Amino acid sequence: MDILLTALANVVTPTALLTLVLGTLAGILIGALPGLSSTMGVALCIPITFNMPPDLALILLGAVYVSSVYGGSVTAILLRTPGTDASIATALDGYPMAAAGRGGEAIGMATLASLFGGLVSVIVLLAIAPPLSKVALAFGPQEYTWLAIFGLVTIVGVVSERPVKGVLSAALGLILATVGLDAFTGEQRFTFGQGELFDGVPLLPVLIGLFSVSQAFNLCIPRDGGVLSGEAQRMQGRSLPYWADLKRCLRTLCRSSVIGSVVGILPGAGTSIAAFISYNEARRHSSHPETFGKGEIEGVAASEAANNAVTGGTLIPTLTLGIPGNAVTAVFVGGLTIHGMIPGPSLFTQHAESTYTLIVSLLFANLMFAVLGLWLCRYMVKVTRVPGAVLGPMILLFSLVGTYALRNEMFDVWLTMACGLMGYFMERWRYPAAPLVIALILGPILEVNFRRAMQISQWDLTTFFTRPLSLALCLLVVLALVIPLWRRWRQRQCAVA
Amino acid sequence: MDRAMTFHGIDRLVALIAAIVCFSVAVAGWGMRGDAGVFPIIVGGLGLLACVWLALTCRRAEGASQRPAPSDRQRLGLWCLGVVALLVLIEPVGTFIVLPLFLIFNLKLLARLSWRTTLLLAVGFTLGIYLVFARLLAVPLPAGWLAI
Structure with missing residues (x-):
């Protein structure tokens, strides 16, 4: 309890609140602008946090993350163009509502649902993360090896329509993770004599390159990159939903928030998956499912509560086990490490104050985006009309200067650029970038723990199956491999039938 | 390509x-x-x-016979030219000279903005970068010619 009060005291200082407001504003804007993702927003903010105290840095990154997920709903409702993939399901009912002159009501419900989902997910995070971190303290190298494999298997299976492309992307990430001085023997591996690579491939230039610079390419090269051409609906009607509608949606809000939090905990499953599952569940449980897709306020509530509930859920495995479940939490890991905080169970003991400050600040960030979102949404539609060719060069310059600021090395700038180019072609050629980044993070965890376990057991592979916890995690990996294959096989059988 | x-x-x-x-x-x-x-x-x-x-x-995959959406080669060329020039010149010439030039080049040629808007955005953005990185965060960005 004391630690929570200390965290609360850290968040309510004027500097922290100002950081929270700025982070929330930036996040809403990034979320609203199509082409800019939550991942990119958090990646761009990391260099700014470099000289900040860790608490403030985490507050900023957390605020950008949660508010960018919400920001996508505004353009989804008023322009039928979701700012992020999290809000695709919101557009299904949000835009018809706006077209019928109920845009204000739709945005009001999206805001309240996002707030509800966000708050539930933070409570789940607060309830689950500390006990899970205590369990994780009992993990040995065998368990960490299986955990890293589990993280890789799940992300590969979900992010690409062809798993082989995910496997190749992850293999490339694992190869990059082997670069640098070997932690056990001191052997130089694939450094080509470059001193900058002795500590391994720096994570942040890779992240910023793959997620920010590649977006700058995407915005600038197409003639109409990032320009929204849809017909904008005006914010008409009341700006908050009716009390009767809120009461009617309460069950949907609760159900969607739980779905979002659970989906968030699973590695690989993102905000859009949670939003669609919740949307379908809301339709299935509705007494008038025929109204869904034609301007049903419950559809907006389901989608938005779920996608914001994912935010807290994704942080559970990231903070407690050091296993990022998706691209944005992978970037978050980068943000934590530059402040000397290594994600994992020790985060809740060695850096307890900063960790709890982050969690409490997420509560405030949710409240903040609700207030600022309702106030600013009518102006945000104008900002989304800024052409991509104007935003692109600015994003590129900010990314490059930010990368340079991390270590004052031009090598990092060139690396960022190379990764940006690679990210551009990966997207163009339909190769997912998230497995590469997650493999780059999990690679060292996997290698160090695998070799440690092998050395302890004197190269006896059965060590990975003889401990109860290790065996349980092994079964989890098997399930993660088998379930998608079984689903695919069933789909094929259904198609044949 | x-x-x-x-x-x-x-x-x-x-x-x-x-x-x-x-x-x-x-x-x-x-x-x-x-x-x-x-x-x-x-x-x-x-x-x-x-x-x-x-x-x-790969041959059996869905959409295997399709091609990626065509990209505007002229814009791609201009963009790459600008980016390479930026990377090569940033150290010898200096961040605060190359940054606005890169922005002017792109905003004028790719975004086709008016000179007034272009200059306003280029100077404003560079000033923003200077205030955030050079002043607030004290990052020693390459000064180039301005160091003399």
Whole structure:
């Protein structure tokens, strides 16, 4: 309890609140602008946090993350163009509502649902993360090896329509993770004599390159990159939903928030998956499912509560086990490490104050985006009309200067650029970038723990199956491999039938 | 570059290049001291398997005969030219000279904004970068000619 009060005291200082407001504003804007993702927003903010105290840095990154997920709903409702993939399901009912002159009501419900989902997910995070971190303290190298494999298997299976492309992307990430001085023997591996690579491939230039610079390419090269051409609906009607509608949606809000939090905990499953599952569940449980897709306020509530509930859920495995479940939490890991905080169970003991400050600040960030979102949404539609060719060069310059600021090395700038180019072609050629980044993070965890376990057991592979916890995690990996294959096989059988 | 190729052609090319990289990593791992090479051998092998799998299945994949959306070559060329110039000149000439020039080049040629808006955005953005990175965060950005 004391630690929570200390965290609360850290968040309510004027500097922290100002950081929270700025982070929330930036996040809403990034979320609203199509082409800019939550991942990119958090990646761009990391260099700014470099000289900040860790608490403030985490507050900023957390605020950008949660508010960018919400920001996508505004353009989804008023322009039928979701700012992020999290809000695709919101557009299904949000835009018809706006077209019928109920845009204000739709945005009001999206805001309240996002707030509800966000708050539930933070409570789940607060309830689950500390006990899970205590369990994780009992993990040995065998368990960490299986955990890293589990993280890789799940992300590969979900992010690409062809798993082989995910496997190749992850293999490339694992190869990059082997670069640098070997932690056990001191052997130089694939450094080509470059001193900058002795500590391994720096994570942040890779992240910023793959997620920010590649977006700058995407915005600038197409003639109409990032320009929204849809017909904008005006914010008409009341700006908050009716009390009767809120009461009617309460069950949907609760159900969607739980779905979002659970989906968030699973590695690989993102905000859009949670939003669609919740949307379908809301339709299935509705007494008038025929109204869904034609301007049903419950559809907006389901989608938005779920996608914001994912935010807290994704942080559970990231903070407690050091296993990022998706691209944005992978970037978050980068943000934590530059402040000397290594994600994992020790985060809740060695850096307890900063960790709890982050969690409490997420509560405030949710409240903040609700207030600022309702106030600013009518102006945000104008900002989304800024052409991509104007935003692109600015994003590129900010990314490059930010990368340079991390270590004052031009090598990092060139690396960022190379990764940006690679990210551009990966997207163009339909190769997912998230497995590469997650493999780059999990690679060292996997290698160090695998070799440690092998050395302890004197190269006896059965060590990975003889401990109860290790065996349980092994079964989890098997399930993660088998379930998608079984689903695919069933789909094929259904198609044949 | 990729306009003439279908997705399955691209996948084959990627599989070939990645296979060479993975094979090299695995071979290099073989020659490493102690158990330092175990992980490179495993991941190189995993990568090789993925390459074979990709090469064997790329023709059957959905949309394999399609081509990537055509990109505007003129814009791509201009953008790349600007980016290369930015990277090459940023150290010798200096951040606060190259940054506004890069923005003017792009905003004028790619975004086709008016001179007034272009200059306003270029100067405003550079000033913002100066205030955030050079003043607030005290980052020693390459000064170039302005250092003299």
